[in-house]
Amino acid sequence: MSSTTVSPHAAIRVDGLTKRFGRTLAVDDLSLAIPAGEVFGFLGPNGAGKSTTIRLLLGLILPSSGTATVFGVPASDVRRAHRLLAYVPGDVALWPDLTGAEILELLARTGPGVDARYRTELVRRFMLDLDKPAKTYSTGNRQKVALVAAFATRAELLVLDEPTSGLDPLMEQEFRRCVAEARERGQTVFLSSHQLTEVEAVCDRVGILRAGRLVEIAGIPELRRLHRTTVEVGYHGEEPSFVDVPGVVEVERLDRSRLRITLSGPPGPALRVLARADITTVSMREPTLQEIFLDYYGENAR
Incomplete structure (x- = not known):
């Protein structure tokens, strides 16, 4: 497996990040630094601001105030920042008439580079049939395509938003193995999830978001000692x-x-x-x- 080139900057840094939608304050003065090589869990219920925060990190929306950077690159500079990351959403949409193999090849050509041998291994481990068109895939299989594409990439940062949605327990275990392997390669993982046992199993630290504000950030053992x-x-x-x-x-x-x-x-x-x-x-x-x-x-x- 290939190693990633790790930047001297923090993988993710946000300072005073705030986003308003009219009168709704979705993200409220969020400040956070995630060092390179860390697996960071991002927790919160629906409406807490997790997805909005991820959209800000991906440069899909602009903040009302504050800043967000990915390895020192402004998140709003999408062209540069996206060369450093791979993203898996919770509800994956694929090109319906392309096969799984064609989609993986397309993503490999447009992303930050792929370890082809590792990708082949991941296809086997996730038991993914690449010969079918995407329109025949179940929710779980669409998720597998996105996960294989992300974990096979040489991107320094993996942003995973509810990534195991639709996966069965066996595939969830495979996902955890992949996160551990990404850590070993020096990649940074930002994992937003409702699967709290999953976060507990794979993350180095967790941040808990409530009503757009970060109410706690600590390692799992530290959080337990607080309770x-x-x-x-x-x-x-x-x-x-x-x-x-x-x-x-x-x-x-x-x-x-x-x-x-x-x-x-x-x-x-x-x-x-x-x-x-x-x-x-x-x-x-x-x-x-x-x-x-x-x-x-x-x-x-x-």
Whole structure:
């Protein structure tokens, strides 16, 4: 597989990026830097501003204020910026009368270069029939064509917007392998997704967007430490006391010999209390990214 040539600039940099559509504020003063070689997850529900942000990064629309660059090139300079990136939308539209093979060849000629051997491997791995015209393809197969074209490219940046829409679980696993391989080649991946387990599995950091504003940006472990952890314990004898123990948010008595402790932050102080008690069982559960996400948006997001 070929390696990409990595620019000294941040792969993506946005400063004060804002976009209004009439009275609607779609993206609100967004600032973000994504270094080259990172897999960055971009999360948010419908209407949060994710797609608008991607359209701004692709130069498809212009900001009301602020700036966006791709490896130092203004996103609005589409001709230059698009030489550095490949894009997969969530709903892929293909030329209906061209075969899959013809479409991949056309995209290869118009894009930033392709590793032909790797492309052939990807076609096999995604079990894609290239001899059929695109108008006969299912949603999943159209998505596969776009993914093969993007992952086979030598583009320094891959912008993936809901890229596994229409894929079955087996192909989703293949997608994750491809993201890992892109990282190994030094490519940067900007992944916008509702598949939170997918983001959790492949991303180095995530940003959570709410109503056009970035409400958090951190690594997966860092995000988890910001949120609550549940510990359930069984015990003999005297009930352990968690009065004034740092990080203990709530203690719930499940029955005469079991407690559920809710923690915020590092669990060390609570675990030291448990170490002094006669504990028979213990289980600790970190929040999933799904639960962290719902924390930001409240019960209405459910």
